[in-house]
Amino acid sequence: MTSSSTRSINTTAIAGLSVWVGLIVLVSYWMGQQAHRWLPVQASTAAPLVDDLFSFETAIGTFVFLGVVSVMAWVMLFNRAEKYDDTDAVPIEGNTLLEVIWTAIPFVLVMGIAFWTIRASDQLGTLGPMEHIHPRNPVEDAGGYPGDRLPAEQVEVIARQWSWEFRYPGSNVSSTELHLAVDQPVTFRLVSEDVLHGFYIPAFRVKQDVIPGRAIDFNVTPTREGVYRLRDSQFSGTWFAANQSDVVVESAQDHEAWLEQAARLPLQPGLSLAVSEYATRQSRSNPGWATVPPAPPPQVNVPGSSAQPHQA
Structure with a gap:
């Protein structure tokens, strides 16, 4: 029983x-x-x-x-001692x-x-210019060459204290706002002019340290049109948190049109929030703690806009 x-x-x-x-x-x-x-x-x-x-x-x-x-x-x-029970627990051996x-x-x-x-x-x-994962194949859909291997666009990324500059060698265009074509693989050539920076685009889920004295190739394929945010993920100085830039992912046609239009624009100072904030601070009677003066904003064809809404 x-x-x-x-x-x-x-x-x-x-x-x-x-x-x-x-x-x-x-x-x-x-x-x-x-x-x-x-x-x-x-x-x-x-x-x-x-x-x-x-x-x-x-x-x-x-x-x-x-x-x-x-x-x-x-x-x-279910295994606690009774009230006022101060006796030792029962000694037991290990349970194998x-x-x-x-x-x-x-x-x-x-x-x-x-x-x-x-x-x-x-x-x-394998997400590089020769091998990458594609949710769809726009080239084959358009009657292009077979397979899912697309030629990668080349973009040079220059990081400095505290601004980003993007150069498109094939079009002789530069900007402080990154433009990419959707579903088109891109190879970034990352360089730093001063200290360690972090190339980080949360919507892309990619992050790569930009190391001074080295050129680093970095590959990615955008898959969704929109405006996203590039951030400096490394502490590179006083205004590193303001070292941000918009990433505009657009259709291939819009991207080509943007490159053609940008190539006709004259060079002008790019966006650099650190430069404007430093100038405002230095104009005060008490500028506060000493800091590294920001590098001058790069001369680019397209500075972009600091007020453009972004998705991530």
Whole structure:
């Protein structure tokens, strides 16, 4: 009779535990799906890969958090000492099965994250001018050459304290507002004229340090038309947070028209919020703490607008 009751209790406990673990899995999956809504819009081929990895890690983190909290709650509710009980706990030996399970679960989770990360990194590494992932193939749709390999546009990116300058060698155009054609792979040549900067476009999910004394090639393919924001992700001095620029992703036709129009414009000072803020500060009787004077704004064909709304 006792043996039968014990088996019944164990079966009930296992069933309840299975239901609770299943519920945690469902909540974790739901949280992973919600994680996509926490990020900016996806505007490049790299964005879905990064977002899927973030979603997976969010789901894993939710599962671990709820699992640990569940164990803590179970111990506090059903295994606490009686009131005024100050005796020592019963000495017990280690449970080999529990230790194996407790070691295996984190191992599987870490290996899963590592596998997903390696796969995403491998795919991100192929997003270059010769190999990249395309949601559609506009060249083949237009009757162009076969395959999904498109010629990459070349753009030179010059970072300085504190402004960005973009040069389009094929068109002899320069600007302080980055213009790109949608679904057209682009190769950036990143250089710094002074210190370490960070080339970061949140909507593209890409970030690359710009190291002084080196030229770094960096590839990306925009996939969504709109206006986005380029930010300096490295602390490069007083006004590094203001070292931002608009990224305009437009159709191939609009991009070609913009290049043609920009080539006819004379050179003029580009946008540099740091220069204007520094001039305002120096005009005061007490300019405040000493700082590095901003570099003069670059002479460009198109300065752009600092008041243009952007999506991310």
